[in-house]
Amino acid sequence: MRAHDVKEILIEKSAIARRVDELVDDIAATAEPRNLIVIGILKGSFMFLADLMRSFHRHEVHPRIDFLTLSSYGADTVSSGTVNIIHDIREDIRGADILLVDDILDTGRTLALTKEIMLGRGARSVRTCVLLDKKAHRAVELEADHAGFVIDDHFVVGYGLDYDNLYRELPHIAKVSFHDDA
Ligand code: IMP
Ligand code: MG
Numbered sequence: 001m002r003a004h005d006v007k008e009i010l011i012e013k014s015a016i017a018r019r020v021d022e023l024v025d026d027i028a029a030t031a032e033p034r035n036l037i038v039i040g041i042l043k044g045s046f047m048f049l050a051d052l053m054r055s056f057h058r059h060e061v062h063p064r065i066d067f068l069t070l071s072s073y074g075a076d077t078v079s080s081g082t083v084n085i086i087h088d089i090r091e092d093i094r095g096a097d098i099l100l101v102d103d104i105l106d107t108g109r110t111l112a113l114t115k116e117i118m119l120g121r122g123a124r125s126v127r128t129c130v131l132l133d134k135k136a137h138r139a140v141e142l143e144a145d146h147a148g149f150v151i152d153d154h155f156v157v158g159y160g161l162d163y164d165n166l167y168r169e170l171p172h173i174a175k176v177s178f179h180d181d182a
Contacts, residue, residue: 001164003179006157011149011173016131016159017051019148023129024055026146031127032097036063039089039118041070041110043168044103047160048131052101063099066091070110083113094122103161104132108142115142132156132173149173 040049049065056063069087098118102111111128118126129146136153151173157163158170167174 004163004176005179006163006167006170006174006176008175008177009172010151010154010156010175013171016148016172019131020048020051021055021058023146023148024052024059027052027099027127027129028056028059028061030145031061031099032125035095035097035124036061036099037091037093037096038063038065038099038101039114040065040067041100041102041114042067042087043069043165044160044162045101047168048103049101052129064091064096068114070114083110085117093118095124098123098126100126100128102128102130103159104134104156105130105142105144105147106134107137107139109140111144112140112142131159132161 038049038053040046053065066089068085068089071082071084071086100111100114100118105111115126115128127145130144131148133144133147133150134153135150155163155176156173157167157176158172158174160168161173162168163176
């Protein structure tokens, strides 16, 4: 792990909370509420997904929930280009309307592959929701149906996002500042 700090806050906790409610308002207006399965991509989505779910309560939408664990970056901050399923969902998704939830959209490979797998298993529709959209490194043609914040090309942590599995507990989004000369 390189020398770094996470002091600079990029998105405050209160701004995240407001945006989560707006996202859920949009999702509730477009999703098919009877048949909805929300699938969180672990580990990064756990905090975002929990807040999204609480916000669904305001719309009396009652989604099923499941989780998918994919391979991680480890101590790397650049995508390796391959995505593997480590732990699969358990729900039968045939005919279901899926909302895939991830922390951040970067190259797009994670969501593109997951979307393809879910459609291959017979989901009726697959929509995507991410807290953050980092457009700088997109490698596949994919835009999220619902995105919280578009951010510049920084490596960020907090609110579920990690650097080498650290800092997921931060209630805000912070920038990782690397000190190469330290
Ligand atoms: P993609 O497949 O390149 O779109 O990568 C998405 C995944 O990369 C996310 O689920 C994150 O786990 C990870 N990721 C991408 N950018 C960042 C970042 O700035 N901080 C932490 N994780 C990131
Ligand atoms: Mg992730």
